[in-house]
Amino acid sequence: xADQKASTSIEAVESGLAAQGYIASRQIATAVYLSxxxxxxxxxxxxxxxxxxxxxxxxxxWRGKKMIRLQxxxxxxxxxxxxxxxxxxxxxxxxxxxxKLGEVLGGAQTLHAALDQLHDFGDVFFSKExxxxxxxxxxxxxxxxxxxxIDEIDKSDAEFESLLLEILSDFQVTIPxxxxxxxxxxxxxxxxxxxERDLGDALKRRCLHLHIGFPEQRLxxxxxxxxxxxxxxxxxxxxxxFIHEIRSLxxxxxxxxxxxxxWARVLVLLQATELDTEIVKDTLNVLLKYxxxxxxxxxxxxxxxxxxxxxxxxx
Amino acid sequence: xxxxxxxxxxxxxxxxxxxSPAESIDAMRAVAQVGLTDRAILRDALLLTLAKSQDEKLxxxxxxxxxxxxxxxxxxxxxxxxxxxxxxxxxxxxxxxxASEAGGGQPQEGLGPLAQMLLSQDRNAIQAAxxxxxxxxxxxxxxxxxxxxxxxxxxxDAMGLQRLRDDLDELTATNPALAERLRAALDALREAVxxxxxxxxxxxxxxxAENLRNEILRNAPxxxxxxxxxxxxxxxxxxxxxxxxxxYSKPRKRQRRGHLDVRRTLRRNAAWGGIxxxxxxxxxxxxxxxxxxxxxxxxxxxQVSDFFLLLIHSLHEVVDDxxxxxxxxxxxxxxxxxxxxxxxxxxxxxxxxxxxxSSDYGSSLxxxxxxxxxxxxxxxTVIVLGDARSNNLDPRADIxxxxxxxxKRLVWLNPEGRLAWGFGDSEMPRYATFxxxxxxxxTAQQLERAVSDIVATYQ
Numbered sequence: 092x093a094d095q096k097a098s099t100s101i102e103a104v105e106s107g108l109a110a111q112g113y114i115a116s117r118q119i120a121t122a123v124y125l126s127x128x129x130x131x132x133x134x135x136x137x138x139x140x141x142x143x144x145x146x147x148x149x150x151x152x153w154r155g156k157k158m159i160r161l162q163x164x165x166x167x168x169x170x171x172x173x174x175x176x177x178x179x180x181x182x183x184x185x186x187x188x189x190x191k192l193g194e195v196l197g198g199a200q201t202l203h204a205a206l207d208q209l210h211d212f213g214d215v216f217f218s219k220e221x222x223x224x225x226x227x228x229x230x231x232x233x234x235x236x237x238x239x240x241i242d243e244i245d246k247s248d249a250e251f252e253s254l255l256l257e258i259l260s261d262f263q264v265t266i267p268x269x270x271x272x273x274x275x276x277x278x279x280x281x282x283x284x285x286x287e288r289d290l291g292d293a294l295k296r297r298c299l300h301l302h303i304g305f306p307e308q309r310l311x312x313x314x315x316x317x318x319x320x321x322x323x324x325x326x327x328x329x330x331x332x333f334i335h336e337i338r339s340l341x342x343x344x345x346x347x348x349x350x351x352x353x354w355a356r357v358l359v360l361l362q363a364t365e366l367d368t369e370i371v372k373d374t375l376n377v378l379l380k381y382x383x384x385x386x387x388x389x390x391x392x393x394x395x396x397x398x399x400x401x402x403x404x405x406x
Numbered sequence: 407x408x409x410x411x412x413x414x415x416x417x418x419x420x421x422x423x424x425x426s427p428a429e430s431i432d433a434m435r436a437v438a439q440v441g442l443t444d445r446a447i448l449r450d451a452l453l454l455t456l457a458k459s460q461d462e463k464l465x466x467x468x469x470x471x472x473x474x475x476x477x478x479x480x481x482x483x484x485x486x487x488x489x490x491x492x493x494x495x496x497x498x499x500x501x502x503x504x505a506s507e508a509g510g511g512q513p514q515e516g517l518g519p520l521a522q523m524l525l526s527q528d529r530n531a532i533q534a535a536x537x538x539x540x541x542x543x544x545x546x547x548x549x550x551x552x553x554x555x556x557x558x559x560x561x562x563d564a565m566g567l568q569r570l571r572d573d574l575d576e577l578t579a580t581n582p583a584l585a586e587r588l589r590a591a592l593d594a595l596r597e598a599v600x601x602x603x604x605x606x607x608x609x610x611x612x613x614x615a616e617n618l619r620n621e622i623l624r625n626a627p628x629x630x631x632x633x634x635x636x637x638x639x640x641x642x643x644x645x646x647x648x649x650x651x652x653x654y655s656k657p658r659k660r661q662r663r664g665h666l667d668v669r670r671t672l673r674r675n676a677a678w679g680g681i682x683x684x685x686x687x688x689x690x691x692x693x694x695x696x697x698x699x700x701x702x703x704x705x706x707x708x709q710v711s712d713f714f715l716l717l718i719h720s721l722h723e724v725v726d727d728x729x730x731x732x733x734x735x736x737x738x739x740x741x742x743x744x745x746x747x748x749x750x751x752x753x754x755x756x757x758x759x760x761x762x763x764s765s766d767y768g769s770s771l772x773x774x775x776x777x778x779x780x781x782x783x784x785x786x787t788v789i790v791l792g793d794a795r796s797n798n799l800d801p802r803a804d805i806x807x808x809x810x811x812x813x814k815r816l817v818w819l820n821p822e823g824r825l826a827w828g829f830g831d832s833e834m835p836r837y838a839t840f841x842x843x844x845x846x847x848x849t850a851q852q853l854e855r856a857v858s859d860i861v862a863t864y865q
Contacts, residue, residue, distance in 0.1 A: 097440040098447060121440070121450040128439040129432065136460070178683050289652060295458040296428060302460050 100124055113142065113149035114314045122301040123150060132259050132280035134244075134290070134298035140347030141303045142314075143283040144242055150279060151238035159233075159278075160240045161226040163247035169254060173264060175223045181216050217268040227258055228272065236276030244294075245287040252294045259297040305347060308335055314348060319355040329366045330355060332399030334378070340391070342384045350378050366396050407442060408434075414452075414473050416546050417609040421469040422616070423462045429455060445474065472609060517577075518569035524591035525584070532595065536602055539564035545606040549614045557603045562596070624851045628710045629821055639850065640749065643713050646854045647720035654724040654861050695864045696727040696785050698813070700774065702792030703756060704734035704765040710821045710847065712753050714791050717857055719744050724861055729781050732756050733770035735763035739778065765795060767833065768802035775805050782812040787860055791819045791847070794827070794834040801833040803840065810840040815863065819847035819856055 105120040115123070123146075126133045135143045151158035161172055185192075199205035224232060230239040241255070258264055262274035282298060284290060306314065312331050315322065331351065338345050346354075354377045363370050371392050379385045411434065415425045425433075433455040440451045449470050457463040523531050543560035559567075570592065577585035623635065623642055631639055670686035699718055701711035711732070718728055732740045738760055744752045782788065788809055794801075810816040818841045820827065820834060827834035838844045847856050 118450050125436050129435045299454045300458045
């Protein structure tokens with residue numbers, strides 16, 4: 092019985108994401124379903140532009156939750172990711188409250204007594220009001236839960252990874268002055284990585300590992316269809332077939348899904364009805380981002396178009 | 407099923423996927439969520455929770471397919487397993503019970519349970535019996551291919567081979583036709599058991615076998631490995647490269663706590679009138695290793711140079727500035743060939759250009775000094791790989807001295823054993839005076855240590 096429920100729930104995830112314009116493969120849907128059920132973050136790896144970030148956006152839109160995004164870069168630290176004290180505000184308040192402080196401390200005869208009185212006020216200046224929450228803390232403080240996207244984790248330093256461990260496994264952070272802050276509702280955490288460097292085992296262990304590669308032809312056609320509704324079926328088949336041929340070349344940067352979608356838009360704008368050598372050569376720069384790649388691909392364009400057209404007939 | 411999952415984790419470890427207890431707990435939870443009916447979903451769920459990289463996913467996928475292609479005990483049997491885990495006896499009795507029911511009307515009363523099972527040709531029951539017997543014989547402990555025989559016989563014993571033999575003897579006297587049938591069935595059973603054991607070997611022993619082979623390979627002299635081992639050695643070298651990368655590709659900036667960076671601190675705190683709320687500390691920038699490698703590619707040293715170049719060029723994250731030169735009678739730069747081509751092609755091209763000549767260290771050093779001396783900076787480590795056998799030609803150790811003076815370190819890696827240095831035409835002692843380090847480098851293990859030490863000096 093539970094099994095039946097599982098496969099229908101996975102289908103529900105698929106259709107839910109599809110409603111947001113994200114066509115997910117079965118594997119992606121399983122990952123999303125599991126991460127919800129066993130409350131684990133998903134670590135998404137894959138080449139640039141296959142929709143890693145989009146996945147997080149689609150989940151947020153589907154569940155109607157807020158998305159909080161933390162873009163990682165070299166040198167990202169606690170102060171920018173987790174929380175920071177509002178120094179200026181603290182300083183300002185001490186200035187404004189100077190008189191008040193004077194009143195309070197006025198009765199004290201000695202320095203020692205003044206200090207004692209000051210202690211009674213506790214750590215007024217190190218309380219919640221003076222904490223500037225950064226994305227990670229914000230995500231924990233959302234009452235209705237949220238989708239936390241930690242983008243391009245591989246760009247950050249190795250130390251930052253260790254900072255994330257507490258959040259990822261227990262959904263809490265420890266601020267020395269305030270204590271431990273636990274999540275009100277555990278957020279859905281998505282980490283993305285372009286595998287620029289190997290992530291630590293400790294981080295990987297705490298996540299479900301999802302690899303998104305280039306999609307199969309059918310799937311990519313569906314993706315293009317959902318993103319660029321104006322494109323005719325023949326053209327869609329041809330262009331996706333052509334892109335799959337291009338991906339078989341040894342290029343510096345292979346065109347990924349985001350490039351396919353851009354190209355589809357361009358072709359629709361140019362009011363193309365089917366691929367021909369002329370139009371492909373003119374718009375190749377949408378697909379390929381390096382001069383060397385364009386040069387390598389140009390001589391093959393005619394053959395690829397022919398191949399794509401042929402597969403179109405049989406497919 | 408829990409039992410089965412545990413066996414799968416063992417198999418996964420065998421396939422080289424690191425499954426920690428925490429991960430196996432996660433996998434259990436995931437499986438409890440998705441259930442077992444849909445094998446594709448089960449596969450996805452296990453891949454998501456256990457495998458942590460693309461390579462591991464591939465390995466685990468294969469392992470999954472192999473594991474679940476195994477004859478599985480029929481469903482009710484598996485549930486019985488779950489309920490009580492006193493495996494053998496409990497399993498044996500229901501299956502023998504059902505077998506005797508099936509053969510109840512036939513004239514084979516008085517035969518052992520195994521004989522009855524074989525004669526009734528109940529394939530499910532036989533497979534279930536094999537599965538539970540291999541559990542009893544702890545097939546998952548199999549490690550080496552030489553253990554195949556003993557595990558087969560253990561399984562057969564556990565299934566009651568002794569009783570079957572007695573039955574056979576008896577039947578040969580009373581009912582020869584039936585005995586013949588039983589004998590044929592026994593042969594088939596032996597074959598089935600052998601298959602099960604082979605599969606078990608493939609599943610559970612892979613890691614062990616690989617460890618053993620790698621251990622042997624690591625300590626085998628690189629110069630004399632066989633052709634068929636070259637590919638394996640390349641894989642091993644890549645593993646070494648990955649290990650070194652993981653160890654040394656740590657961030658290159660390190661805060662020097664205690665040394666205040668006054669300028670940055672003032673600038674950062676300008677908003678508060680220069681009151682230093684935030685302090686900035688001086689940072690120390692570490693150099694990335696710069697390496698110039700001179701490799702002898704003549705005769706016996708060629709193979710070692712090949713692996714060395716492969717290793718040093720797969721360390722991109724750690725060492726991004728490598729210039730490699732190859733020489734035998736003269737010297738050329740080979741960095742570009744190595745960057746652009748696959749290792750096999752690159753080596754073939756290098757060999758066709760400079761390889762297989764008789765080595766002349768003197769003139770090769772002259773070539774280097776003439777064209778490439780400017781490649782050396784005070785941050786460069788120069789690595790020379792060669793046996794220093796210069797065919798009694800002028801060794802030109804004076805050039806080596808100048809190289810040594812211009813660079814940070816000069817490391818000489820010699821594939822020959824220390825005993826041979828200085829004998830015959832070896833110029834090693836003469837060169838050694840100008841080297842910071844001279845070490846023997848004949849096996850993959852020594853190669854790893856040598857490169858590891860070189861990179862470590864930059865940390």
